[in-house]
Amino acid sequence: MLFFNYGVSSRYCKAIFGSIAALLLSILPAAAASDPPPLRTGVISGAGECGACHKEVLEKWKDSMHAQAVTDPVFQAAYMQAFLDSDGKAKHICLECHAPVSLTNGDTNLKEPVTREGITCHFCHSITATHPNGKRRFDIKVGTTLAGPRGNANTTYHSSVKSDLHRSADLCAACHEYEANGVKIMATWSEWKNSPQGAKGTVCQQCHMPLENSINQRGERISVFSHSLAGGHSIVQLRKGVVVNINTVERFSDRTVVNLELENAGAGHSLPTGIPTRKLVLYVQVTGADNRSQKKSVVYEKVIFNKKGQELVRDSDIMQGLGAVIAKDNRIAAGERRKEQVVFYGATPSEISVTAWVDYVYQPALLQNTEMRVEMTRAERSFGR
């Protein structure tokens, strides 16, 4: 009878195996104790399993848009709309970049937790080649050998191979370059290739994955490449992008002309880049001693029209590739100093102050109440006659 009493026997087993394990532990390297289930060929493991040994990387990645590429409500709203509009065909478009694990497990209904992890560790470290805008964007080899920058990891859990691709912009190009029907919807990689940074070989990783001091799970100080990949969702990163200067003011009896300059000082691609519904807006305000002011704005953006000549404003339409032509693109290229002249009509008082600032604006058309607006730079000058 006792034999069938699992409660007792399993506790008994634990006691025995527990002491054997403790014995073994004193001989084996420490890592073995917390090893997650072994990696399997062809199966992408969850980020939590990597985090058992790479706690500091996991924490940064969790905050990144890569970790939220599926669960992000802005993506979900656009994906649902695209899915409905296309009778489900959108899954063959969107998921390759937003839920690439579905390429390996066929989970296009996004049911498995690992698929919902978006651009997850094991996927990105299994990429062996990329083909921007290719029929298939990646070659992957999923197993116990991971592609990394050094190629010297030799743990009981995984080995590693040195991958030049992981130190190159080509890795990012797979998803950050997107053309459909001859329309370049997103061209961050080619913008970068034609930039001064691209010419010098300053890759995406140098700006978006800088080495940072951190503490690993053994409490040791280490320096590790940041996996938070700050971009338009980071105020700190945004403020590195653009600088505005008020150069001169010309006064006439019927108008005031403000001459300004905008410099894309910090980005290795156009500003804004990526998904076209993001805009930069320059505001210029002239205020007289009487406190009356006038304001004007200039919008920097990429605008895409469909075959019928209508502007596409929804991410779901744009990203499905329904565009036919780029109707406007006045974004500021990497390294560019853009001269701008803003004219205010009517006389202005003798003493005026001019204020100029640039906002980064993203208002997804499908989610009316979520506008993202961040001030990137500001300048102010006073002028007397």
Ligand code: HEC
């Ligand atoms: C978008 C792809 C991508 C994702 C997702 C990603 N990594 Fe990385 N990882 C990289 C790249 C690229 C490098 C090398 C950076 C460099 O050399 O500039 C790297 C470097 C590393 C390194 C080496 C760090 C060092 O300083 O030697 C480790 C460890 C690592 N990643 C673990 C992880 C873990 C764990 C996760 C998930 C929590 C993860 N990565 C998610 C692309 C990725």
Ligand code: HEC
């Ligand atoms: C049992 C502990 C352990 C687990 C679990 C683990 N790693 Fe590692 N990994 C290490 C050690 C140790 C190194 C080498 C030293 C270092 O970079 O921290 C390493 C190095 C790496 C590197 C750098 C490789 C190189 O040579 O450039 C990458 C990338 C990496 N791991 C990714 C992952 C990913 C992705 C997972 C989850 C699928 C994972 N690791 C799970 C222990 C582990």
Ligand code: HEC
């Ligand atoms: C497998 C596809 C894939 C790869 C490879 C990839 N990314 Fe991404 N990346 C995405 C997606 C999808 C998003 C947007 C997620 C969202 O907002 O829903 C994103 C977002 C970002 C953002 C955040 C933008 C913001 O709005 O804040 C940055 C920065 C970024 N990626 C840089 C990189 C860099 C640098 C690399 C190469 C080291 C890289 N990515 C590789 C798919 C990828």
Ligand code: HEC
């Ligand atoms: C010289 C530094 C630098 C390099 C090189 C660089 N970036 Fe950026 N990137 C920035 C800065 C600064 C921003 C913030 C300004 C912004 O979002 O417009 C940014 C923003 C982004 C964004 C967010 C876009 C948005 O408008 O929200 C993405 C995505 C991105 N970069 C991807 C890349 C990729 C992919 C590469 C390589 C092909 C790359 N970056 C190369 C500095 C750089």
Ligand code: HEC
């Ligand atoms: C070639 C890869 C690729 C494909 C295909 C793709 N996306 Fe994306 N998507 C990205 C990248 C990369 C970003 C981040 C770009 C940036 O920040 O500049 C992004 C960002 C987005 C965003 C903005 C999310 C946010 O929070 O800022 C939405 C919405 C979106 N995608 C919807 C879709 C939909 C819907 C589809 C399919 C119809 C799709 N995408 C297909 C790569 C892709």
